[in-house]
Amino acid sequence: MPSDLSPIDKAKFVAAKRATDYVENGMKVGLGTGSTAAWLVKCLGEMVREEGLKITGVPTSSRTAALAREVGIEITSLDEARWLDLTIDGADEYDANLNLIKGGGGALLQEKIVATSSDRMVVIADIGKQVETLGAFPLPVEVIPFGWQTTKALIEETLVGMDVMGRTTTLRLNGDTPFMTDEGNYILDMHLNRIANSRQLSLVINQIPGIVENGLFIDICDAVVIGYGDGRVEVRDINEGTVETDKIDFLDNDNLFSDLSD
Ligand SMILES: O=C(CO)[C@H](O)[C@H](O)COP(=O)(O)O
Numbered sequence: 001m002p003s004d005l006s007p008i009d010k011a012k013f014v015a016a017k018r019a020t021d022y023v024e025n026g027m028k029v030g031l032g033t034g035s036t037a038a039w040l041v042k043c044l045g046e047m048v049r050e051e052g053l054k055i056t057g058v059p060t061s062s063r064t065a066a067l068a069r070e071v072g073i074e075i076t077s078l079d080e081a082r083w084l085d086l087t088i089d090g091a092d093e094y095d096a097n098l099n100l101i102k103g104g105g106g107a108l109l110q111e112k113i114v115a116t117s118s119d120r121m122v123v124i125a126d127i128g129k130q131v132e133t134l135g136a137f138p139l140p141v142e143v144i145p146f147g148w149q150t151t152k153a154l155i156e157e158t159l160v161g162m163d164v165m166g167r168t169t170t171l172r173l174n175g176d177t178p179f180m181t182d183e184g185n186y187i188l189d190m191h192l193n194r195i196a197n198s199r200q201l202s203l204v205i206n207q208i209p210g211i212v213e214n215g216l217f218i219d220i221c222d223a224v225v226i227g228y229g230d231g232r233v234e235v236r237d238i239n240e241g242t243v244e245t246d247k248i249d250f251l252d253n254d255n256l257f258s259d260l261s262d
Contacts (some may be wrong), residue, residue: 027055030086030087096219
C-alpha cells in the first residue's frame with residue numbers, strides 16, 4: 001500500500017505516473033532503467049492490461065526487458081523499431097538546461113542510444129536529483145575491459161586539463177568482481193564533484209580509446225517530470241518553455257501498489 005512507501009519512492013512513483021500522460025496508443029516507447037523507470041514500466045503495464053493501451057516498448061537493459069515482459073508490455077529491439085516516438089527514463093542528476101548524468105544503474109550506453117533515437121526524451125525524477133551544476137554524482141563511463149587500467153590512467157591524465165573539482169576514477173564492482181554491463185563492458189565512475197563545462201567534457205572523454213560512452217546526456221532531454229513525496233509533480237518542458245504543476249492521488253492507484261510493489 002502507498003503508506004508503506006518511503007517519501008522518495010512516492011516521489012518516484014508520482015513522476016512515473018504523470019509521465020504516462022505522454023504515452024499514446026500505437027507509440028513506440030523507449031523504456032528506461034532504474035527504480036524510477038521500473039515504476040513507469042509497472043504503470044504502463046497496468047494501462048496495457050486494464051485499459052487496452054497498445055504500445056511497443058524498447059527496453060534499455062535486460063532488467064527492464066524482464067520487467068516489461070512480466071507486466072505484459074510488448075517489447076521489441078531498437079533494430080526492429082528503428083525510430084521511437086518517446087523515451088521515458090530516470091536520471092542521477094539534471095540541471096536547469098535538462099542536461100543529465102545517467103548510468104547509476106550501469107545502463108547508460110543503451111539508454112543513450114535509445115534516447116537519441118527518440119523524437120522526445122522525458123526524464124522522471126524525484127526533486128533530490130536536481131542540481132545547479134552537474135558532477136556531485138560520480139560520472140559513469142563505459143569502457144571495454146581490454147586495457148581498462150590504461151584507459152583509466154588516460155582519463156585521469158585528460159582530466160588535468162579540464163575544469164573539474166575532483167579527478168579520481170574508480171572501477172565499479174559487483175561484490176569482488178568488476179560490474180559488467182549488458183554489453184560486456186566495465187564502468188569507471190569519475191568523482192569530479194563539479195563539472196564546469198559538461199558539453200566539453202563529454203566530447204573530450206569520448207575521444208579516449210577504450211571508452212565506449214559516458215553518462216553525460218547533453219541536449220537530449222526535452223522535459224523532466226519531477227515528483228515530490230506528497231504527490232505533487234512538476235513538469236518542465238525545455239522546448240515549450242513551460243512549467244506545469246499537478247498532484248497525483250495515491251488512493252487512485254491502490255491496485256497498482258498492491259499488485260506490483262516490490
Ligand atoms: O541511469 C540510470 C541507469 O543506468 C538510471 O536512470 C539512474 O541511475 C536513476 O536511477 P533511479 O531511478 O533508480 O534513481
